[in-house]
Amino acid sequence: MSSAKTQPARGMRDFLPADVRKREYVIGVIKQVYERYGFEPLETPAVENIETLMGKYGEEGNQLIFKILKRGEHEKTGEADLALRYDLTVPLARVVAQYQNELPKFFKRYQIQPVWRADRPARGRFREFYQCDVDVLGSKSMVVEAELIAAASDALVALGFNDFVIRINHRQVLTGILDQAGVERAKHDDALIALDKLEKVGSRGVDNELEARGINYGARQRLLDFFAVKSVERAMHFLPDERVVKEIEAFNEVMLGRLVEFIGAHEIGASGVDDLRQVLQFAKASGADRRIKLDPTLARGLAYYTGVIIEINVNDLPGSLGGGGRYDNLVGMFLGKDVPACGFSLGLERIIVVMSERNMFPADVVSAPADVMVTIWNEDSVGESIALASELRSKGLRVDLYPEADKLAKQFKYASSRGIPFVVIVGDDERALDQVAIKNMQSGEQRLVDRAGLGTALSDLGLRVRTGELRRNKGMGKDDR
C-alpha cells in the first residue's frame, strides 16, 4: 500500500538494507583511502544558524536552502532562524574559525555527510544527498593540490574505476586568458558562462552567446582562436595505457606552451600557469599525472574558487564524479583573516549510479543478512534454539533466529527468501542424540552433526567462523584483496 501518506518526502529516499550496504561499502573505501593520506574525520551539525549559510552560495543558493521555523511562541511569526546544511565547505570554514587554536597548523579533514538542497528533483538529482569532502587548510603549496588529486584518484581506483579523466584549470589562468583576449573584467563571468558550453554548442554557438552577452568582435575572435582548435578536445576519456599516457603528456605540454604564449607577461595569469605546471610535475611523482588533462575551458562555477580548479569525469555520466579547487578567501569570511585552503568533493550518489549501472559492486557487498538461521522445533525447544543461536553468535557468526515455533517448511521458506545459506534444526530426534541437523539451502542437502561440533561443521561447510576483522572486510577496496 504505497500512498502519499507513507512515501518519503519529495526528492528524498529511504534506503532499504541492500541500498545501505552499497552506500556503506563506497563510503568505507573512500574513508580508508583518505585515512591513508593522513586526513582526519570531521562532523558538523545538519542544522546551522541561518546567517552562517545565507549569502555564501549566491542568489540561487539562498533560494535552495531549507529554512527552519522559529519555535514556540515565535512559530507564528513565520520567521526562520536555522537552516539545513547546504554543503560541507561553509561549515568547515566556520569550524576552522571557531577552533583555530585547537586545530593543527595544516588541518587535513575529510567529511562524509548529507546535505540538503530544495532543487527540483530529477533523475539522479535528490534533495538529500551525500558529499564526500576532503580539504587541506593552511598551505598555499601546490603539494596540496597534487595530494588531493592523488587521493581522489586512488579512491576511485579502489572502487574499481579505471576510465576517468581528471581535468584541471586555474582561475587566474582564466582571468589571464580573458584579459589578454580583451574581455573587460565586468564581462569575465559572462564570457566564462558562454565558453563553458563549447563542447555542447560548438564554436559558432559560443560565438553567438558571447555576442549576445556583449563581448566585442575582436575579443570573441581571439578567444575562439585560442579555444576552438582541434587539439582542445574538451573531454578525453581513456584507459590509461602507455600510448594514451604519452599522448596526454604531450597534449599537456603543448597546452602549457600555448597558455604561456597567449597569456605572456600577464602576471596573475602567468603565476596560474606556473601552479598548473607544478601540479603536473608533482602528480608525476604519485602516478596521478597519467589521468590529468589540462582543460582551459573548465570553469566550475565562480563561487569561491581562487586558484587551481579540478573536475573528474567519466564518459557515461553527464556531469562529474567530483570536483574541487583552491579557495583561499572563504575562511576569511568567518575568521577576519584569510587561511589558504583547497578541497575536493566526490559525489557519492553519482558514484553509486555509475557503479550500479556497470555492475561494479563486489558480490559480497549485498550478502545475506545472516550466515545461518536457527529454527524453532516447537514451543518446548525455544530455549534450546536460543542457546544454540547464542553460542554460534559468540563464535562470530551472524545468526538469525526464527522467532516462533512454526512448520519447518515455513521456516525454510523464510530462510530462502532472505538468502540465508544454512539452516540449523534441533528436532526431538536430534536432541535425544545430542545432535543437530544442518541444511544447505542451496543444495537442499541435510546432514547430522554432533551438537558440540556444530561450529566446526559450519566452518567446514565453507562458512568461516569469522572474527570481527573478517566481518569488517566489506569496506575494503579491491586493491586490498
Added chain:
Amino acid sequence: MSSAKTQPARGMRDFLPADVRKREYVIGVIKQVYERYGFEPLETPAVENIETLMGKYGEEGNQLIFKILKRGEHEKTGEADLALRYDLTVPLARVVAQYQNELPKFFKRYQIQPVWRADRPARGRFREFYQCDVDVLGSKSMVVEAELIAAASDALVALGFNDFVIRINHRQVLTGILDQAGVERAKHDDALIALDKLEKVGSRGVDNELEARGINYGARQRLLDFFAVKSVERAMHFLPDERVVKEIEAFNEVMLGRLVEFIGAHEIGASGVDDLRQVLQFAKASGADRRIKLDPTLARGLAYYTGVIIEINVNDLPGSLGGGGRYDNLVGMFLGKDVPACGFSLGLERIIVVMSERNMFPADVVSAPADVMVTIWNEDSVGESIALASELRSKGLRVDLYPEADKLAKQFKYASSRGIPFVVIVGDDERALDQVAIKNMQSGEQRLVDRAGLGTALSDLGLRVRTGELRRNKGMGKDDR
C-alpha cells in the same frame, strides 16, 4: 576567535576528529553485534512530510519538532510542509507500510541516525543526537523480546560495560495492577506518572501526588502496599557475580508470585505476567537473564507501547542507557492494519558520556592521524617525497606528507603536535646514498635505512605495514580481541 558567528547552532555540536573516532568506534561495535543477530541496516531521510510526524509524539512532542518553511513563493506564508526526524520508530512504521511487499515476513532492522528535538539544551541533552534502534516487526512471540534484550546487552558488554541492569515490565501488567487496586481507567496515566517517582520522592511523596491527582484513598493504599515494600528496590546495580545472579533470580521469582497474587484473574494483566515469565525463561538460554530485573514501577512514558517495556540503567547516570518495548499498534496508523512490533533504542550520547568519564575507550581509538610523516627537504626534492609517501601508502600505511619545503625543526614540531610516531627524512646526503632516515618521535632516535627497505624497516619498528583489514579493526568490540 570564538564568536556567535562561528559557533554551531544552539544545542548542536561540531565533532572534531578525536570525537568522531570515539563515536565511530561505539557505532561500529553496536553495528557488529546487531549484525550477529541477523539485523539489517535501514536509513531514512532526515526530513519527513510534516503530517508523517505530527500527532505521533503527543502534544509536547508536536512542539519539539523542528518544522521546515515552504519554499519559493510559499515561503512568505510562514507555513511548514516538512519537519526533521524526531525519532527512528515513526519513520520505521512508515517504511514498513510503504514497502510491505519488498520486506521479509519478519523485518529485523537496525538504524543508527541522528534525530532532532527542540528541547531546552542542558548537560547531556542536545538538539541533535543519535539513536541506535533495533526492531523486529511481524511476530508477537516473546522470543523477539528475549533477542532484543540479549542483543542490547551484548552490545553494552562488547563496549566494556559490566554493571548495567535491565529492568523489564509490561503495559498490561500495569493495567492489571491499577485495575485491581481500584484506580479508574481514566486515571491510569495520572497514577503512573505519580508512581514513576517512587524512587525519587518515596511512598509519602507518591501518596500526596496520587491524592492530588484524584486517586481515592483505598486505591492509594492498595497501590502503596504493593509497591512500597522493601524488596522492591527500584534500581539494583551490580556486577553479575554468582551470588548476585542467584539473588536477582530469587527476587524475580518472588516478584512474579506477587504479581500473580495481586492481579489474580484479571485477564489482560495475567497475560502480561505470562509474557514476562516467558521473557525471563528465554533470556536464561542466552545468559541475558543474569542482568534482568522485574520492576513493576517501570512505566516508560505511555506513547505507543502495548506490551513488554524495557530500560537499561547504570548507577552513575541519571536516566537510562537505552530503552524500548512492544508497540503492536503503531504501524497500523500508516498501514491500516496492525503489524506486531518490538524495539530497543540505545542512547549513543549517553553511552559516550559514561565511557568517557570511566575511561572505557581502548587506547587506539583515538590514535594518531597517521603512522608516519614524510618531510620535504627542499623545493627540489618535493617529487621524491611525494613518491615516497605514495609508495608507503600503497603498502597500506597511513602517511601524512608535510605540504611544503620548510625547516626540518618545524616539520618535526608539526609531526609531534599531531602525535605521529615516525618521521621519514630524505635529505641530500641520504639521496646520494639511496637511503632515507627514520626518526622515532618519542625516543628522538634517528637511523638510516636503504630506500628500498623502508617499508620493512618501519614494520620492524613496530609499525605493522597494515593491510586494509587491520586498519578496520577499530570498530571491534573488546570481546573480539
